[in-house]
Amino acid sequence: MEYLTGVRHKDTLEISELRKQAQPGQTVKVNGAVHAIRNMGTVAFVILRKREGLLQGVYEEGTAKFDLKDIKEAATIEVEGVLEENEKAPGGIEIRMENLKILSQPQDEMMPLAISKWKLNTSLEAKLNYRSISLRNIRERAKFRIQEGLTRAFRDFLYSQGFTEIHTPKIGAKGAEGGANIFKLEYFHRPAVLAQSPQFYKQMMVGVFDRVFETAPVFRAEKHNTKRHLNEYTSLDFEMGYIDGFEDIMAMETGYLQYAMELLKKDYAQELKILGITLPEVEKIPAVEFSDIKEKVSEKYGHKMRNPFDLEPEEEQLISQYAKEEWGSDFVFVTHYPSKKRPFYAMDDPKDPRYTLSFDLLFRGMEITTGGQRIHDYEMLVEKIKARGMSQEGMEQYLDTFKHGMPPHGGIGIGLERLTMKLIGEDNVRETTLFPRDLSRLEP
Amino acid sequence: MEYLTGVRHKDTLEISELRKQAQPGQTVKVNGAVHAIRNMGTVAFVILRKREGLLQGVYEEGTAKFDLKDIKEAATIEVEGVLEENEKAPGGIEIRMENLKILSQPQDEMMPLAISKWKLNTSLEAKLNYRSISLRNIRERAKFRIQEGLTRAFRDFLYSQGFTEIHTPKIGAKGAEGGANIFKLEYFHRPAVLAQSPQFYKQMMVGVFDRVFETAPVFRAEKHNTKRHLNEYTSLDFEMGYIDGFEDIMAMETGYLQYAMELLKKDYAQELKILGITLPEVEKIPAVEFSDIKEKVSEKYGHKMRNPFDLEPEEEQLISQYAKEEWGSDFVFVTHYPSKKRPFYAMDDPKDPRYTLSFDLLFRGMEITTGGQRIHDYEMLVEKIKARGMSQEGMEQYLDTFKHGMPPHGGIGIGLERLTMKLIGEDNVRETTLFPRDLSRLEP
Known part of the structure; x- marks a missing residue:
């Protein structure tokens, strides 16, 4: 027998908590769905979709203790890294990624819709047919x-x-x-x-x-x-x-x-x-x-x-x-x-x-x-x-x-x-x- | 053309407003459904059912400018009178009634259930059959x-x-x-x-x-x-x-x-x-x-x-x-x-x-x-x-x-x-x- 005593404290932070409770330079833990991966060569951006919005993860070889290839689009992951301010990032903050934990993997299949685009350029019919995907936009x-x-x-x-x-x-x-x-x-x-x-x-x-x-x-x-x-x-x-x-x-x-x-x-x-x-x-x-x-x-x-x-x-x-x-x-x-x-x-x-x-x-x-x-x-x-x-x-x-x-x-x-x-x-x-x-x- | 500008102010008061905003001795206006009438001979109590509870109206010949017979059980009425404190009244307040306005009249028919009793002593079946009445209890x-x-x-x-x-x-x-x-x-x-x-x-x-x-x-x-x-x-x-x-x-x-x-x-x-x-x-x-x-x-x-x-x-x-x-x-x-x-x-x-x-x-x-x-x-x-x-x-x-x-x-x-x-x-x-x-x- 164990007791439940109310909502459990989590060490992962939501976007509003990153803004209010965390300081730039601090090591933080976040989770989310991989909304998009933008590989720029020396650096890559891993955009996480969270309930409060998008959060940018920055991948750099050397800093990150994992391989970028481990991250698939549409996977859900937990990331540990350093919080940094960046005016160009969504919401003005980003995480310099260090450690990765995969929470779930998608199948090796193309997404039916390009949900990470700002506007979902597709027909209403397609949006409704793939409702659980299109709404991720x-x-x-x-x-x-x-x-x-x-x-x-x-x-x-x-x-x-x-x-x-x-x-x-x-x-x-x-x-x-x-x-x-x-x-x-x-x-x-x-x-x-x-x-x-x-x-x-x-x-x-x-x-x-x-x-x-x-x-x-x-x-x-x-x-x-x-x-x-x-x-x-x-x-x-x-x-x-x-x-x-x-x-x-x-x-x-x-x-x-x-x-x-x-x-x-x-x-x-x-x-x-x-x-x-x-x-x-x-x-x-x-x-x-x-x-x-x-x-x-x-x-x-x-x-x-x-x-x-x-x-x-x-x-x-x-x-x-x-x-x-x-x-x-x-x-x-x-x-x-x-x-x-x-x-x-x-x-x-x-x-x-x-x-x-x-x-x-x-x-x-x-x-x-x-x-x-x-x-x-x-x-x-x-x-x-x-x-x-x-x-x-x-x-x-x-x-x-x-x-x-x-x-x-x-x-x-x-x-x-x-x-x-x-x-x-x-x-x-x-x-x-x-x-x-x-x-x-x-x-x- | 007229404009609607938001919720209209009413000069009738709810029970919580009588408690908070009005003073004993003040003339107030209230409305409600006639939940019960208790005629004691020289004085009668008209119990109003309002959304926040019951409110006692006191009828005395001389004070009231209407006939008690004008009030039927189950009518909805508006009453003007003097607010008074009375420990024995529901919620500790009552209205000494002066003026009456009938808002709606019921038919001359017996209520199917004695809703003004504290406990509705009837079967579940009867309560469900007369749901819109039994819930008035x-x-x-x-x-x-x-x-x-x-x-x-x-x-x-x-x-x-x-x-x-x-x-x-x-x-x-x-x-x-x-x-x-x-x-x-x-x-x-x-x-x-x-x-x-x-x-x-x-x-x-x-x-x-x-x-x-x-x-x-x-x-x-x-x-x-x-x-x-x-x-x-x-x-x-x-x-x-x-x-x-x-x-x-x-x-x-x-x-x-x-x-x-x-x-x-x-x-x-x-x-x-x-x-x-x-x-x-x-x-x-x-x-x-x-x-x-x-x-x-x-x-x-x-x-x-x-x-x-x-x-x-x-x-x-x-x-x-x-x-x-x-x-x-x-x-x-x-x-x-x-x-x-x-x-x-x-x-x-x-x-x-x-x-x-x-x-x-x-x-x-x-x-x-x-x-x-x-x-x-x-x-x-x-x-x-x-x-x-x-x-x-x-x-x-x-x-x-x-x-x-x-x-x-x-x-x-x-x-x-x-x-x-x-x-x-x-x-x-x-x-x-x-x-x-x-x-x-x-x-x-």
Whole structure:
């Protein structure tokens, strides 16, 4: 019997520890993956890939007590050597290598992608086919660190605002939004579906915790094969009670974006730099009504409105262009969506029930959030279900919740991969998805 | 057009704000759900349920400018009144009510459960059938605040240890562990499965980020209908590279548990008190070898060993009892599980390949974690797959990753609901699952 007493101290140092705890001239130990080897003849550079970035090892015959040939690209190694400052090295430091320990060896095979290049010059298709290799590229990897920051900010901000985190089931008897885009499965000889959203559950939990959030996968069997659609994605969802109006929800999302940009600046500065990202201004986000902005955009850009009750992708682009030109904003809330394009639980605008107290948030030309106030009155909910010719079947427990009192409430769902994509400036949502699922892609 | 500038200031106060920002004698505004009404004749108490706890409103004719009959149980209301101190009131404060605003009304129907009782005296079945109501009970709700604390601690601790959060797909072409307990679905006319674990993905991502974690649902089509099995649960997974041995993984998990207990003490003290929880000691956790402890337990308790290669639930109980009696610990790592009971990717012990460098963590009689070192060498992995008579089909990209170098690594998966259950002292994992999924339960 032995005891575990907590995280073990390691004598190998990470890059930030080399900077903070070690002195130039000191002998240090580091480990990492061999990202690249650059043999210049009398001297060679062995670039290690570590979680915090790249670290340069310098190989010189005489100093090093091993043969350079012992080091293969893609091996993982441990190196002992003297820490030195060098302005030209990544991060301004390097290790003059003395001793080598091989931790693992790769097979004698060509890497399928040249990951040590600054930009991975290959197709998206190839990047996705070799996902576990392509992400070893420093720029590719950085995208998902930014994505971590966005998720982390969402949770931390909402904790600070009194939200409780929930975990709701992804297998259920009926989908929240209805419609055809539901994945079906067999659940012990019963029909079941995968959750399109945590909608019903998060509403039910507003009656318990007042404010809740979830960051979890959702599943959409949509047959769109576009640059903006995924069949499985991560949804950042919150739902809040005791709202005075649906503006409270937009205000909370604005607060999140403000918090997220600050967190990225503070804790993800290196990744922002690697990707050359300029963060958007989020001090104030304009909100405009659906019908108004459609008209404004139609006038300003001569766009012909085809469908007065929905936004085409092209219109989303133009609205964002308008918001940028007129109000200098990369974000714009479009409010009061037509009732017929929103789910039954959306609260209609009492001033004009053809429209709802709901909104989308557009970011640089694309919808990244749908949100709004929900109906909290049982009778009103039942009426609307009836008016739509829908059945209550499978919604009994959701509906019963409203019989027993629910505060005025509403919430949002943010598509994490879309938010990341637009922040980074990518034009395909698969670029910011670790392992995308689409019509043709189920692997890796 | 209007601007959203961040979270809106509210003139209603939360319980912590009443304590910190308001003075006795001050007129304040609060909102909440009517949890209970206790009419004592000359005076009535209106107990509001708020996210931070219960708040007592005092109704007296003359002071209140409304009729007590206007308030229904389960309504949500806004109340204006004078803040007063009262030792007997929950939290030591109460509001002498003056003005009332009804925010929402329930239907005129009996509540299905007496949620305002301190203990909800009803069956688990009834609690689950009326989930959105039963969780309004203060004790029921508190369980999931503790669960939040455990999840939050997992992430915050791992961020501090240089881990990156990942989101891996739940729909895939093949399951990680193999076997029969896989949910199948049709994915655009192709066969697909739901992920039993993020195992392959988190290993692949160790080659990218060195250390990764994920907190997400996993799906197991197991036909066990027991108190400890769920068909969908939340798995707290991490995987770390550059380990010196599998002890590093146990040490990291111990570090997490230490951090989690501190966080619960600090930020969830109220919930610990409501549930009467005494937190376990986690300063040091004993680790014993599988074969050793089986023998020890057999000797000490006269338990007859039926299967030398697996632990029965009863043996898990006895091992925990042993650890408590001999070492005073609620936790115990059982190491070196037999190779034939572990998946192919588990690293065999070079000293005795009948056993693996893997472990389970038992907590108060139940396995809450499975973890271990994984094979990082391509040839070794391929050999083991062959030796087991398995096919490489569907694992090509997972296996290819190892061709191109992987550090020595390993990780764990913690069942969040089980951890919560054992911490709280419940005996059925459904008690600590918001919406459990089991053989017979697909709703709500």
